Amino acid sequence: MDIGGATLLRAAAKNYQDVVVIARPDRYGAVLDELKGRGNVSLETRRLLAAEAFSHTAAYDATIASRFVSEAGIQFPEEMTLSLRKVRDLRYGENPHQQAAFYALRGEEGGAMVSMEQIHGRAASFNNVLDINAAWRIVSDFAQPTVAIVKHQNP
Incomplete structure (x- = not known):
């Protein structure tokens, strides 16, 4: 039984009021x-560091669960957890008063929408991202x- 790694991070994060847990070297x-x-x-x-630690261990657990599901030959599991990584903040959401961010599935950060580089102009909004995706x-x-x-979203 392994009681190191993720278990230690979780235990430290649960005790964030008395412990500083750092899951990211940066x-x-x-x-x-x-x-x-x-x-x-x-x-x-x-509190912020504890949230990051729980996010880290959740992604780790999701990866392990996915591997077991795959090895068991299960095509459509009853439950599935997707791990997303924030790529960038957006200027605003669908409406100007809403905040938004763009996320990518962990492991697919090299996808077309994720790796695009804006050359000029204001930061993209949620609607701009939808238009870029439609054009792509x-x-x-x-x-x-x-x-x-x-x-x-209309050509």
Whole structure:
């Protein structure tokens, strides 16, 4: 029985009020800076780090479950957990007063919509992402170089 790794992260995250749990090495510097500057790590930071630890262990558990389902030959499991990673914040959601972000399935960060680079202009909104996706799906049907102009998901 393995009681290390994910189990330790979960246990530490459950005790975030008294423990600082760091699941991502890129957080080390910020935590050290806060510790040096304040003499402790704030409850707000510990809560954020606990959330990250639980997200990390949830993705780990989902990966293990997916492997067991696959090895058992189950095509359509009764339950499935998808792990998403935030790619970028969007300017706004479907309406200007809504906040939004763009996520990709973990492991598919190299997909067309994810790896696109905006060259100019304001940050994309949710509606812009829908239009880009619609245009991509249209031009993907052609073997020759093709252009699609889309507004509100209409070509």
